[in-house]
Amino acid sequence: MSPVYLDHNATTPLDPRVRDVMVPWLGERFGNPSSIHRRGREAREAMERAREHVAALIGARPGEIVFTASGTESNNTVLETVCRTAGGRGRIVISGFEHPSIRRAAERLAAQGMELVQVPPDANGTVSADRFAEALTPDTRLACLMLANNELGTLQPAAEVARRCRERGIPILVDAVQAVAKVPVDVTELGADYLVLGGHKFHGPLGAAALWVRSGVPLEPLLVGGGQEGQRRASTGNVPALVGLGEACRLAALELPERMRSLAELRDRFEAGLADVPDVRIHCAGAPRLPQTSNVAFPGLEGEALLLRLDAAGFCVSTGSACSSGRPEPSPTLLALGIPAREALASLRVSFGITNTVAEVDSFLNALHREVASLRSLLGAGV
Numbered sequence: 001m002s003p004v005y006l007d008h009n010a011t012t013p014l015d016p017r018v019r020d021v022m023v024p025w026l027g028e029r030f031g032n033p034s035s036i037h038r039r040g041r042e043a044r045e046a047m048e049r050a051r052e053h054v055a056a057l058i059g060a061r062p063g064e065i066v067f068t069a070s071g072t073e074s075n076n077t078v079l080e081t082v083c084r085t086a087g088g089r090g091r092i093v094i095s096g097f098e099h100p101s102i103r104r105a106a107e108r109l110a111a112q113g114m115e116l117v118q119v120p121p122d123a124n125g126t127v128s129a130d131r132f133a134e135a136l137t138p139d140t141r142l143a144c145l146m147l148a149n150n151e152l153g154t155l156q157p158a159a160e161v162a163r164r165c166r167e168r169g170i171p172i173l174v175d176a177v178q179a180v181a182k183v184p185v186d187v188t189e190l191g192a193d194y195l196v197l198g199g200h201k202f203h204g205p206l207g208a209a210a211l212w213v214r215s216g217v218p219l220e221p222l223l224v225g226g227g228q229e230g231q232r233r234a235s236t237g238n239v240p241a242l243v244g245l246g247e248a249c250r251l252a253a254l255e256l257p258e259r260m261r262s263l264a265e266l267r268d269r270f271e272a273g274l275a276d277v278p279d280v281r282i283h284c285a286g287a288p289r290l291p292q293t294s295n296v297a298f299p300g301l302e303g304e305a306l307l308l309r310l311d312a313a314g315f316c317v318s319t320g321s322a323c324s325s326g327r328p329e330p331s332p333t334l335l336a337l338g339i340p341a342r343e344a345l346a347s348l349r350v351s352f353g354i355t356n357t358v359a360e361v362d363s364f365l366n367a368l369h370r371e372v373a374s375l376r377s378l379l380g381a382g383v
């Protein structure tokens with residue numbers, strides 16, 4: 001039996017409707033979108049249609065969309081090129097729990113002489129717009145704030161922070177990789193300069209992502225070579241994957257309200273079903289969150305041991321911890337909230353997707369109750 005997949009913030013299964021529109025582009029409809037013959041023109045048209053769907057989902061203009069291969073590439077492009085072209089001096093302000101594709105790119109720039117300031121989130125998993133604004137100085141070259149946190153699902157005040165940045169003439173990058181297609185995202189309402197999304201987080205294919213760049217805002221290419229993507233990203237477009245990204249965006253735009261409703265129903269059912277597990281703690285339960293992410297601590301247990309038990313029982317979830325030298329390290333995101341290391345190590349992230357069912361939630365709850373009780377009794381027996 002295939003496992004019940006509850007790790008959609010890591011990646012999502014390809015929607016069969018998306019796969020259907022991709023298949024011809026993996027076969028007979030091949031072509032280089034830069035070629036001027038018929039095959040090239042057809043590939044180009046398919047890519048441009050995809051660009052329109054991506055733009056429509058976030059209220060942008062198609063010409064503002066730069067296709068990339070991943071959220072990581074999009075984030076790196078902005079940090080590397082915006083800061084480097086600013087002379088490699090000055091300040092970068094990011095939140096204290098940005099994704100590593102922002103944090104590590106910023107740290108690399110800091111190692112080369114820029115100043116990196118990280119604004120910590122509060123205990124509720126939210127970065128205060130006031131605190132963020134306090135870190136903005138006249139020499140700030142770039143601000144970065146994610147729209148939804150990947151581990152907690154908490155929504156960030158990106159529109160308010162963007163307003164503060166605009167008042168000071170500071171460009172802002174909003175990493176919306178976890179937010180797009182899960183909550184409404186509109187670049188006009190957000191008022192940012194750069195926004196990043198990635199198709200594999202919402203039932204599109206891996207290898208296709210986008211960087212939105214507000215008209216008139218500069219962007220240097222990270223990859224240089226041919227003049228593709230309006231000189232903003234060299235290399236031959238990955239037509240099948242981009243066609244898939246476009247379709248995933250088109251479907252998300254049509255289905256977003258219903259997806260939000262049904263995902264929230266699954267998440268709420270799951271969280272209500274935890275009530276009779278002794279000592280559980282749902283992180284940031286009171287904060288505005290994505291409709292489908294739950295991060296839960298089971299104090300006294302090791303999240304990784306629980307994850308492996310659940311995996312053996314047929315359920316895929318995740319911990320935010322990283323394993324280095326055989327010992328799990330607590331999630332930096334949970335630590336940034338002031339959660340003690342032991343509790344961070346006892347946490348699991350459960351992220352639902354559009355194909356999950358109520359029956360799957362109920363069987364997961366049964367397995368979770370069983371495995372938590374079993375691990376606790378082993379611990380109680382000193383095993």
Ligand SMILES: Cc1ncc(COP(=O)(O)O)c(C=O)c1O
Nearest residue numbers: 070071072099150175177178198
């Ligand atoms: C918030 C956030 N930003 C960026 C990324 C990186 O995206 P990708 O896996 O497409 O490189 C992720 C992936 O998990 C993410 O959660």
